[in-house]
Amino acid sequence: MDKIYLKGMEFYGYHGVFSEENTLGQPFIVDLTMKANLKPAAKDDDLEKSVNYADAYQAVKKAVEENTFDLVETVAETIAEIILNTFSIVYEATVFVKKPTPPIAGHYEYVGIEITRSRS
Known part of the structure; x- marks a missing residue:
């Protein structure tokens, strides 16, 4: 199957188990991979048969x-x-959320979670 990537999207959010994370917030970096059949979109050169990157970015x-x-x-x-x-063409989404500045002592690039979900 074909894949659409949105890599390194940066946002500011208020997620975490510590109250200061919910108050002060911190950056989050998201990578999104969407699996879909892109042949009809490519064949007809038709965005309506694909995923608009701007719409996917706004959803994230x-x-x-x-x-x-x-x-x-x-x-x-x-x-x-x-x-x-939101996107009926997407049959599987892999989401990788990175938290580069969690309130954890130590040296590391980031902590993160990656999940893959698909249509039933």
């Missing part, structure tokens, strides 16, 4: 910036649910 932005969750797992699950409910 809404999930990250307009909600507050304790778990990054819930952020990822919400993104996958919105993508599958």
